[in-house]
Amino acid sequence: MTLWPRTLLWRSVLLIAGLLVVAHLAWLQIFRASEIEPRALQAAQQIVSVVNLTRAALVTADPGRRYALLDELAQREGIQVYAGDPDEAVPALPDQPFLRIMAAQLRERLGEQTRVTLEREGIAGVWVSFRIDTDEYWVSLPRGRIERNEPLRWIGWGALVLALAVIGAFLVVARINRPLRELTRAAEILGRGATPTRVTENGPAEIRTLARAFNQMAADIQRQDDERALLLAGVSHDLRTPLSRIRLALEMLDDHGNADLKAGVAQDIGDIDTAIGQFLDFARPVDAEKISGQSDLNALARTVIERYTRNGRDIVMHAGDTASQALRTQAFQRLLANLIDNALHHGSGTVEVATTREGSVNIVEVLDRGPGIPATDAARMLQPFTRLNSARSTSGTGLGLAIVDRIARLHGGQVQLLPREGGGLRARVELPLA
Numbered sequence: 001m002t003l004w005p006r007t008l009l010w011r012s013v014l015l016i017a018g019l020l021v022v023a024h025l026a027w028l029q030i031f032r033a034s035e036i037e038p039r040a041l042q043a044a045q046q047i048v049s050v051v052n053l054t055r056a057a058l059v060t061a062d063p064g065r066r067y068a069l070l071d072e073l074a075q076r077e078g079i080q081v082y083a084g085d086p087d088e089a090v091p092a093l094p095d096q097p098f099l100r101i102m103a104a105q106l107r108e109r110l111g112e113q114t115r116v117t118l119e120r121e122g123i124a125g126v127w128v129s130f131r132i133d134t135d136e137y138w139v140s141l142p143r144g145r146i147e148r149n150e151p152l153r154w155i156g157w158g159a160l161v162l163a164l165a166v167i168g169a170f171l172v173v174a175r176i177n178r179p180l181r182e183l184t185r186a187a188e189i190l191g192r193g194a195t196p197t198r199v200t201e202n203g204p205a206e207i208r209t210l211a212r213a214f215n216q217m218a219a220d221i222q223r224q225d226d227e228r229a230l231l232l233a234g235v236s237h238d239l240r241t242p243l244s245r246i247r248l249a250l251e252m253l254d255d256h257g258n259a260d261l262k263a264g265v266a267q268d269i270g271d272i273d274t275a276i277g278q279f280l281d282f283a284r285p286v287d288a289e290k291i292s293g294q295s296d297l298n299a300l301a302r303t304v305i306e307r308y309t310r311n312g313r314d315i316v317m318h319a320g321d322t323a324s325q326a327l328r329t330q331a332f333q334r335l336l337a338n339l340i341d342n343a344l345h346h347g348s349g350t351v352e353v354a355t356t357r358e359g360s361v362n363i364v365e366v367l368d369r370g371p372g373i374p375a376t377d378a379a380r381m382l383q384p385f386t387r388l389n390s391a392r393s394t395s396g397t398g399l400g401l402a403i404v405d406r407i408a409r410l411h412g413g414q415v416q417l418l419p420r421e422g423g424g425l426r427a428r429v430e431l432p433l434a
């Protein structure tokens, strides 16, 4: 598992917050470095005053009053004064810039023999020595009085800055992201083949441009769809109307002994009409038809089959136990008719239509006793304009199975062209209920 978030929103928030924290830390470091020297000089100044006052008090005080004086200093100011020994060894100062600067300043102001340490006789504090004649004395101040080191406060401020940085970054990025989210949603709708509502064209220039380009694209696609529908309606009308006039005229013509010729022309007219129908079906927008409630698969299949049996075709129905399903009824009937057409056209023997249900999938099968389709060609036959060589001499466009496949996929299903036991084709359509 990686901690790096996947969304643009959180990646940007993290990046910005990280940047702010680094900047904050760097600034803190610079501030502390530049602040050390004035702070050390100030502390030295304070100590010098204390030492000078203490020394003056000791020197001028009445010897009998000295102890009382030292006591008072210790009680009131936290300043302790001890007599020391010039030969006594004390721990050296730690090597820190602040202490180094402070000690140098003390020696400069109080004299070269001044000693500074942070611990004497096991007691911590800031210890500074001074002399009265040849006697050495030590003044001890609580360390807190010269060094205001408050790391906890800095951590608190740092946490506050971090929190503000994350909140600020979130607000900024969420604002930039909002139109992106809207765009993503619209693109998904477009990808499904539906028409999204226009996305709002505001926000930063790049996103505005993107939104405008997207709206333009969606509008173009919509217009192309409209134009295609218009074209189809035109083709349908302009080709089919004269075609039916020809058919009508042909029927009224005397055949003058050329009955075969007349029948052939009638057949050709029928083929052309069928082909136009296939082109129209194929070019029709996939989701032009809306789902009309729950349908009974068996009832729909019977309606289709009846159209064939009325014309003397031999089709047997094996109605199994199917569940009612949300379907585009016209599309489903077109699917079934295409499979039956193929079985009648390319196959032979009685055509059988079988329905059943396997779990949450309704299944429709069309079976015949023809040559079938080799397994290696089955997938290819679902592509538009593909036909087996054996079918080339017969009429057809090669669009039938492509239409079947598209309708099945529109309903979340799929088509399989399987060899039938005992010979023939078993065209199987699976339609999931969900």
Ligand SMILES: Nc1ncnc2c1ncn2[C@@H]1O[C@H](COP(=O)(O)OP(=O)(O)O)[C@@H](O)[C@H]1O
Pocket (backbone or CB within 6 Å): 342, 343, 344, 346, 347, 368, 370, 371, 372, 373, 381, 386, 387, 388, 389, 390, 391, 395, 396, 397, 398, 399, 400, 401, 402, 425
């Ligand atoms: N029931 C079937 N039996 C044998 N071959 C078939 C069957 N159905 C389809 N085919 C083969 O698949 C090809 C593609 O079918 P289809 O897309 O409906 O186009 P068309 O029927 O216009 O030729 C057909 O040309 C035929 O070669």
Ligand SMILES: [Mg+2]
Pocket (backbone or CB within 6 Å): 338, 341, 342, 396, 398, 399, 400, 401
């Ligand atoms: Mg066909």
